[in-house]
Amino acid sequence: MSDEPGANRSEPARPRGAAGASGRPAAVDARELTVERGGRPVLHGITLTVTPGTVTGLLGPSGCGKTTLLRSVVGTQARVHGRLSVLGRPAGDPGLRSRIGYVTQEPSVHRDLTVRQNLDHYAAVLGVGRRRRAADVARVLDDVDLRDRAGALTADLSGGQRSRASLAVALLGEPELLVLDEPTVGLDPVLRRDLWRLFHRLAAGRGTTLLVSSHVMDEADRCDRLLLMRDGRILADDTPDGLRRATGAATVEDAFLRLVETPPARGGSR
Numbered sequence: 001m002s003d004e005p006g007a008n009r010s011e012p013a014r015p016r017g018a019a020g021a022s023g024r025p026a027a028v029d030a031r032e033l034t035v036e037r038g039g040r041p042v043l044h045g046i047t048l049t050v051t052p053g054t055v056t057g058l059l060g061p062s063g064c065g066k067t068t069l070l071r072s073v074v075g076t077q078a079r080v081h082g083r084l085s086v087l088g089r090p091a092g093d094p095g096l097r098s099r100i101g102y103v104t105q106e107p108s109v110h111r112d113l114t115v116r117q118n119l120d121h122y123a124a125v126l127g128v129g130r131r132r133r134a135a136d137v138a139r140v141l142d143d144v145d146l147r148d149r150a151g152a153l154t155a156d157l158s159g160g161q162r163s164r165a166s167l168a169v170a171l172l173g174e175p176e177l178l179v180l181d182e183p184t185v186g187l188d189p190v191l192r193r194d195l196w197r198l199f200h201r202l203a204a205g206r207g208t209t210l211l212v213s214s215h216v217m218d219e220a221d222r223c224d225r226l227l228l229m230r231d232g233r234i235l236a237d238d239t240p241d242g243l244r245r246a247t248g249a250a251t252v253e254d255a256f257l258r259l260v261e262t263p264p265a266r267g268g269s270r
């Protein structure tokens with residue numbers, strides 16, 4: 001059976017009043033989400049809410065199911081069961097395509113085009129008129145700090161620069177929800193810091209919701225909210241401070257270990 005788009009049987013979640021302070025519906029609302037890949041379950045009844053206008057980190061070890069969850073949110077994952085609504089619509093709804101930006105772990109730019117040509121091409125695909133296109137391309141080049149490499153072939157960029165070029169493509173349509181799969185892997189500390197600043201600028205300035213995965217726990221404090229994940233389950237959905245308070249741990253990494261080692265309370269969500 002295919003693991004690719006087209007076989008998504010998720011249903012929209014019922015509206016649950018999970019809106020943020022803005023009154024907008026939850027950016028993501030998942031209820032009892034289950035996904036099978038390669039004939040075995042990899043997500044086990046996940047329930048979570050992503051508040052609009054926040055930077056939410058999806059943190060967990062390699063192989064725990066982060067990419068599978070992100071693919072479910074953007075509608076490219078097959079065999080999704082349960083209820084999943086994104087920006088108030090069922091996941092995978094064609095009307096969501098222009099409202100979501102998705103950056104996978106594999107850079108999605110054409111290597112034989114320059115950065116600017118890539119952006120111009122994708123802006124045209126998005127239907128941005130010729131006159132607005134130059135301004136949009138300049139804006140996203142600034143966002144990801146690639147203006148001075150705009151004329152370079154993407155084949156000639158470093159890995160980190162190519163990732164940022166992919167992020168620039170995702171920013172073109174000013175999406176309401178940005179889904180980023182491990183965007184900071186391989187970046188030096190300065191670039192990582194700059195990217196997290198950009199994420200918060202997008203959330204604070206444009207009201208964009210960012211769902212950002214990472215397997216590095218030290219990125220936790222850069223997030224407004226955290227979804228801690230392990231073995232296809234959500235261990236915690238909290239702020240970094242709330243998580244430390246709830247577990248009595250000094251760091252999010254220790255909080256994660258305590259959650260793994262402590263059996264869930266009766267009636268708890270784990």
Ligand SMILES: Nc1ncnc2c1ncn2[C@@H]1O[C@H](COP(=O)(O)OP(=O)(O)OP(=O)(O)O)[C@@H](O)[C@H]1O
Pocket residue numbers: 003037038039042060061062063064065066067068069215
């Ligand atoms: N195409 C596939 N077919 C079958 N099983 C898959 C496929 N892709 C991933 N899996 C399995 O699904 C589980 C979750 O994988 P997923 O890629 O979602 O994890 P992840 O947390 O994103 O990992 P990483 O941090 O390494 O990217 C893993 O056990 C993985 O082996």
